[in-house]
Amino acid sequence: MIELKDVTKRFNLKGSAAKKSKIFNAVNQINLTWRRGEFISVVGESGCGKSTLAKVIAGLTDASEGAISLDREPVHLRSQKERTKWAKTVQVVPQDPYAALNPVRKIRSSLADAFLYHKLVSRHELSHKMEELLEFVGLNARETLDKYPHQLSGGQRQRLVIARALSVNPDFLIADESVSMMDVSLRVEILDYLKRVSKERNLGLLFITHDFRVARYISITGKIAVMYLGHIVEFGQTDEILRNPMHPYTQSLISAVPLIAGRERRVEEVLPKSFEIGTLDERSIGCPFAARCPFAQADCLEQRPKLDSVTSYHQVACHYATARKMLVNE
Numbered sequence: 001m002i003e004l005k006d007v008t009k010r011f012n013l014k015g016s017a018a019k020k021s022k023i024f025n026a027v028n029q030i031n032l033t034w035r036r037g038e039f040i041s042v043v044g045e046s047g048c049g050k051s052t053l054a055k056v057i058a059g060l061t062d063a064s065e066g067a068i069s070l071d072r073e074p075v076h077l078r079s080q081k082e083r084t085k086w087a088k089t090v091q092v093v094p095q096d097p098y099a100a101l102n103p104v105r106k107i108r109s110s111l112a113d114a115f116l117y118h119k120l121v122s123r124h125e126l127s128h129k130m131e132e133l134l135e136f137v138g139l140n141a142r143e144t145l146d147k148y149p150h151q152l153s154g155g156q157r158q159r160l161v162i163a164r165a166l167s168v169n170p171d172f173l174i175a176d177e178s179v180s181m182m183d184v185s186l187r188v189e190i191l192d193y194l195k196r197v198s199k200e201r202n203l204g205l206l207f208i209t210h211d212f213r214v215a216r217y218i219s220i221t222g223k224i225a226v227m228y229l230g231h232i233v234e235f236g237q238t239d240e241i242l243r244n245p246m247h248p249y250t251q252s253l254i255s256a257v258p259l260i261a262g263r264e265r266r267v268e269e270v271l272p273k274s275f276e277i278g279t280l281d282e283r284s285i286g287c288p289f290a291a292r293c294p295f296a297q298a299d300c301l302e303q304r305p306k307l308d309s310v311t312s313y314h315q316v317a318c319h320y321a322t323a324r325k326m327l328v329n330e
């Protein structure tokens with residue numbers, strides 16, 4: 001089990017000479033528990049901090065504050081040795097498989113690196129292990145190993161980078177919008193495939209997406225975390241979040257998805273876009289969503305709502321979510 005406790009990642013946006021630089025939290029005091037075998041989708045608009053959160057969890061960038069633990073033991077990523085060890089626990093499936101593969105190296109050599117770097121197999125066993133893994137991800141090893149990345153289809157490349165992530169036998173897999181650039185049928189194929197291999201290997205799967213439909217598809221039996229300006233504003237079991245969204249931001253995202261809500265409205269129609277996403281100042285004290293929220297009250301600008309439990313499987317960060325719900329139900 002991976003646990004995040006108050007994890008924050010801060011960036012300094014350097015301004016021009018006239019403008020002061022500005023510090024902001026791309027990821028703000030995130031608390032999250034993620035178990036082996038558990039599927040969690042992280043959903044939010046572009047720039048809300050999803051990829052930064054994924055990088056912090058994967059150890060690709062350091063948190064500015066907060067702590068990560070594995071099975072209740074603190075995780076420290078101070079040395080290369082510690083990072084390499086962590087990479088065997090958490091692997092990332094890259095967003096763009098073409099960019100992730102070296103175009104001038106054959107698949108055999110790219111894949112061998114992953115095994116040999118982590119000293120997982122001897123040279124003697126290498127070919128056999130690579131063939132086994134490729135077959136596991138549904139690729140014909142004999143036809144694949146001696147090709148270059150450009151000789152594979154988009155779907156084959158995607159399977160290959162998933163295979164490479166699996167080569168170290170991780171317990172947790174993070175997939176960052178890995179289907180956003182594909183056509184619909186390939187998208188469904190890869191999503192099904194990711195779900196299947198994760199289930200078969202009992203992997204925790206954290207899926208990063210801006211698309212609620214994809215989040216629902218991936219983690220229908222799992223959980224959804226809705227992110228807004230670096231904060232998780234709603235979290236819980238997927239069916240509960242879809243049936244009973246309580247945060248105005250989640251409600252707007254869901255109403256923008258016709259498949260779920262039965263009516264088509266874009267997020268921009270539901271919510272005014274009053275400032276650039278991702279520019280919440282570090283010193284801001286109120287609700288990150290207040291400036292766009294149709295229900296904001298004076299105290300929403302002054303007090304940041306905590307992610308509080310509504311039930312044991314549903315949390316929301318909004319001062320008025322419960323009161324609004326009661327009014328609607330009256």
Ligand SMILES: Nc1ncnc2c1ncn2[C@@H]1O[C@H](COP(=O)(O)OP(=O)(O)OP(=O)(O)O)[C@@H](O)[C@H]1O
Binds near residue numbers: 044045
């Ligand atoms: N290395 C960096 N230095 C400064 N700012 C950064 C850095 N990386 C990300 N950011 C900023 O942090 C915010 C969150 O970025 P992030 O990429 O995590 O968002 P995202 O939700 O994954 O977006 P997308 O869906 O477009 O990939 C953005 O405002 C981004 O510009």
